[in-house]
Amino acid sequence: MNKHQALSAGKAESLQQITDAAAQCFMAKGLEKATIDDIADVLGATKGRVYHHFRSKNAIYFAVHRQAMQYCFDAVEPVLKQDIPADEKLFRMAVAHAHVMMDTLPYQRSIRLGVDIYLRGPTTQAEREVLTELIEQRNGYENLFRDVLRSGKAAGTLDVPNVDLAGRAVMGALNGLVDWYRIRPDQSAADRAAIADGLAHTIIYGIKA
Amino acid sequence: MNKHQALSAGKAESLQQITDAAAQCFMAKGLEKATIDDIADVLGATKGRVYHHFRSKNAIYFAVHRQAMQYCFDAVEPVLKQDIPADEKLFRMAVAHAHVMMDTLPYQRSIRLGVDIYLRGPTTQAEREVLTELIEQRNGYENLFRDVLRSGKAAGTLDVPNVDLAGRAVMGALNGLVDWYRIRPDQSAADRAAIADGLAHTIIYGIKA
DNA sequence: AGACCAACATTCCCGGTAGTATGCTAACCT
DNA sequence: AGGTTAGCATACTACCGGGAATGTTGGTCT
Structure with missing residues (x-):
């Protein structure tokens, strides 16, 4: 001890x-x-x-950022290991990601506030290295989604002319949660599940009748 | 003169x-x-x-914000007046919005940086009023999209169980542009058109094969 | 032609904040 | 039991940026 x-x-x-x-x-x-x-x-x-x-305020932000990414990985990786078709896998990943956005809202909002700001500032060399590490971590995370998009395209279960662009659209719709989602005391787990499922459904299946 | x-x-x-x-x-x-x-x-x-x-730095930001919103309205309102089915209208609105995001990138990025920050700060009463005006302007803009979603739902050309949620997804995917789009010297108008059309297509038709 | 004013530039002050240096206390070791 | 160190609190400094006060210039009106 x-x-x-x-x-x-x-x-x-x-x-x-x-x-x-x-x-x-x-x-x-x-x-x-x-x-x-x-x-x-x-x-x-x-x-x-x-x-x-x-050491510094930047160091605090970096810790918050890293923790936020960790929450994301922990939520999505179990879904990745499941042996299911790519379209269904992507759906579940989207749901999982949406849940993490809501459950760890302060952390996820913090992510959006910094990143590029610290690209210019008088950050030290060490801080710049940590920053690139964080960016790589984020790219790695988004690549998880792009990989599933690609395998779904190959299997024919997903219609994705441009994987990168579709990935941007998916992440954009999901991450937008942190901009408009507000924690309310009167909302239940079922409410959050409805949001997560609804978002995922809109993304995968579109809105055309 | x-x-x-x-x-x-x-x-x-x-x-x-x-x-x-x-x-x-x-x-x-x-x-x-x-x-x-x-x-x-x-x-x-x-x-x-x-x-x-x-008068102040805030005043500058408010001017930038207002101008940014004006750019959006100017681009989307012509489409609104067209006499076409709701699904096609939404598609064209999405394309127009995406173009504005890219064409006036610095303005649109500025929007995302402020808003809620100034909700807490020691802003004066006058500034707080201007802020609520800007928020209402943004709500009004997003309502343009929600209205089209509703009329498409009523006409049966759009499948939208939850209009608010679908609106969030659409705006999220489109506004996400300002986070990842970078102005490059070697990109043509056709490149931007491909991005705008691709995004709009993904949003309306989804990615399920 | 001289007053007048818009459109700036220059200079200064003051509040606020990141970071530091130091002080204090209670747990652990031996 | 006394020395040591982690884990804080307190006190202080240095600096920077917003905003105001003031100076300067060139065009305009009468």
């Missing part, structure tokens, strides 16, 4: 509390307007705690 | 130059990281010129 972790939460847990709070603040105020003090306030703590665990 | 406008560009033109530069900076650096000096630099001028025309 490590130090200081009998009563006081443990290191990994404390870290996640910080990223949770950060994701919340980023969603509420945007990347720049959210201050370290804001994050600390949510925790009922001060900057000291935050800077004890993270 | 007004003053000072024989050789030196004219007021309206000077205004548009500023919003153009602002949209460029917002796209490149984000809303907060883009400074007034950045905007002035793009113009080859100084803050004086900018602050002569705009």
Whole structure:
């Protein structure tokens, strides 16, 4: 057993509390307007705690980004391993992705706020490397969808003239969730399932009668 | 003829130059990281010129936002007036919207950067009112699409169980353009047309074989 | 031709924020 | 038991950007 972790939460847990709070603040105020003090306030703590665990504000954002991607992978990869036709697989992946968007909303919104902003800023060399790592991670994730599109095209179950473009459309429709979805106390798991299924259906089958 | 406008560009033109530069900076650096000096630099001028025309940075953003919405309305409304079936109308509206996204990219990207950020900030009462006006403008625009979805549903040419959800999916797939589309010097009008048509086709007809 | 004003440029100030340096305390080790 | 260190809090600094005050210039009107 490590130090200081009998009563006081443990290191990994404390870290996640910080990223949770950060994701919340980023969603509420945007990347720049959210201050370290804001994050600390949510925790009922001060900057000291935050800077004890993270070198810089960018480092916090990177941690949030990485965690957000991890949530996505964890949700979609089980579907990938299923031995089902590509069209059905894509449908289930879309549903799973939509659920993750809603379940981890603060994290997923945070993703959209940064990325390209940090391409220009006076980021250090180390930060730039981490950033490219995050971009590659995201490309890898979207490639999971493109691969399924390709195999469905090859099998003849999917009609995809342009895989890249179709992939963009699919991801766009799904990721758009974080722009308009709002967490409401009166909504049930069934409501979220209806949203996820409805979105996936619209994407796969279109809206033409 | 007004003053000072024989050789030196004219007021309206000077205004548009500023919003153009602002949209460029917002796209490149984000809303907060883009400074007034950045905007002035793009113009080859100084803050004086900018602050002569705009009260605050927010005012600039509002002007950019309004102009961006205007571009959208101008592109889509002609299609709305056409006397064609709802499914075909929606297709053409989607194509028109996609073209506007690409043609006025800096403006459209700027839209995504702000909105909710300014919901919390220490904006004045006047600014808050302008903001709600912009939001209503955007809702009105998206309602154009929802209306067509509804009439297509009524006519039986569109299969839309949930109009709101389908509208979200359509707008999400189209607006996603501003996240991944990059202006390249070697791309022709035909390339952009292929993107617009391909996106619209995917949305209306889906990807199921 | 001289007053006048729009359209800028220059200069300065002040609030706010990322980051740092240091202080404090309670757990663990030996 | 006292030294050590993790895990914070407190106090402080340096800097940067928004916005305002003020200066400058060139065209216009009478």
